[in-house]
Amino acid sequence: MVDTVLQVEGLTRTFDVSKPWLNRVLERDHKQFLTAVDNVTFGIERGETFALVGESGSGKSTIAKLIVGLLKPSRGTIAFDGQPMSFESGTAMRNLRRRFQMIFQDPFASLNPRWRVGEIIAEPIRTFGLASGADVHREVARLLEVVGLSATDAGKFPHEFSGGQRQRIAIARALSSKPEFIVCDEPTSALDVSVQAQILNLMRDLQDEFGLTYLLISHDLSVVRHMANRIGVLYLGRIVEVADSKRLFTDPQHPYTRMLLDAVPDLALSGRRRTPVTGEIPNPINPPSGCTFHPRCPHVMDICRGDPPAQTPTATGAAACYLLTEPVGS
Numbered sequence: 036m037v038d039t040v041l042q043v044e045g046l047t048r049t050f051d052v053s054k055p056w057l058n059r060v061l062e063r064d065h066k067q068f069l070t071a072v073d074n075v076t077f078g079i080e081r082g083e084t085f086a087l088v089g090e091s092g093s094g095k096s097t098i099a100k101l102i103v104g105l106l107k108p109s110r111g112t113i114a115f116d117g118q119p120m121s122f123e124s125g126t127a128m129r130n131l132r133r134r135f136q137m138i139f140q141d142p143f144a145s146l147n148p149r150w151r152v153g154e155i156i157a158e159p160i161r162t163f164g165l166a167s168g169a170d171v172h173r174e175v176a177r178l179l180e181v182v183g184l185s186a187t188d189a190g191k192f193p194h195e196f197s198g199g200q201r202q203r204i205a206i207a208r209a210l211s212s213k214p215e216f217i218v219c220d221e222p223t224s225a226l227d228v229s230v231q232a233q234i235l236n237l238m239r240d241l242q243d244e245f246g247l248t249y250l251l252i253s254h255d256l257s258v259v260r261h262m263a264n265r266i267g268v269l270y271l272g273r274i275v276e277v278a279d280s281k282r283l284f285t286d287p288q289h290p291y292t293r294m295l296l297d298a299v300p301d302l303a304l305s306g307r308r309r310t311p312v313t314g315e316i317p318n319p320i321n322p323p324s325g326c327t328f329h330p331r332c333p334h335v336m337d338i339c340r341g342d343p344p345a346q347t348p349t350a351t352g353a354a355a356c357y358l359l360t361e362p363v364g365s
């Protein structure tokens with residue numbers, strides 16, 4: 036039986052990006068909205084790593100913030116373990132929130148510089164009432180060791196650590212509430228390449244040890260390739276393709292996925308016609324009609340400029356592209 040930990044349905048988030056000064060100059064209401072996340076649907080199964088990839092501005096961090104409750108959806112629903120998430124702060128929501136955590140790109144910005152590491156890690160333990168008194172210190176010491184640091188590090192401040200060590204502290208803090216599900220937003224992008232692999236290995240070990248489920252967000256295909264079971268590809272706030280990790284790399288269905296893969300020299304596949312990277316990401320305030328990728332697509336057809344394509348089932352997932360449903364040349 037499929038055990039879905041997180042189910043996101045039709046998730047949409049718009050931002051009001053009106054310029055107040057423009058309204059004053061023009062003496063009229065000139066509202067502008069940006070749709071950062073547009074009707075996104077996906078599910079994550081227990082124990083798996085589901086990755087979201089996409090270029091800068093594709094909506095990755097907005098999705099992360101919506102899931103952990105830092106932002107409110109404009110439309111759509113998020114359910115955790117079958118329970119719909121709400122913005123209310125009742126006991127039920129509090130209990131639910133304990134069960135998922137988030138790791139951010141910049142471990143320095145996410146750790147309070149004035150707090151000792153021990154206090155940083157202890158805070159969720161106390162907030163959720165998971166331990167008290169000396170047990171809190173014992174738990175902090177255990178968590179520091181779990182992430183490859185030492186119990187004595189509890190007395191130090193974040194600035195005394197390297198970037199990789201700080202990310203270990205952020206991971207220890209995330210683990211402190213005994214979560215089942217962790218949203219990792221570019222967890223290694225701010226780190227040196229040599230340190231990235233260590234942190235990714237640690238994340239994988241912790242996943243095995245604690246049965247964690249991850250939503251891994253990254254712009255880096257080589258990171259998701261080695262971590263993810265399934266991958267969703269985002270373009271301008273929409274999921275254009277979802278597939279098993281292996282399948283996505285060997286048999287990409289959406290032209291944008293192919294373009295992304297071909298932009299990474301190591302991943303460019305032999306025996307497949309390359310899709311050269313052309314054009315730039317359009318302005319999300321005024322996106323193209325239909326399939327928003329159509330101005331950059333080498334296979335664009337008339338139909339692509341009309342209604343957005345629906346998700347069509349593929350071998351291991353789905354893709355939103357008229358090439359999968361229309362006879363070529365229509």
Ligand SMILES: Nc1ncnc2c1ncn2[C@@H]1O[C@H](COP(=O)(O)OP(=O)(O)OP(=O)(O)O)[C@@H](O)[C@H]1O
Nearest residue numbers: 050052071090091092093094095096097098254319
């Ligand atoms: N608070 C906000 N107000 C207005 N626009 C926003 C806000 N947050 C995000 N956006 C816009 O929403 C879009 C998606 O942003 P988001 O940060 O989710 O992208 P991302 O995929 O995480 O990018 P990156 O790889 O650079 O981190 C962008 O066009 C961004 O400018």
Ligand SMILES: [Mg+2]
Nearest residue numbers: 095096097220
């Ligand atoms: Mg981001």
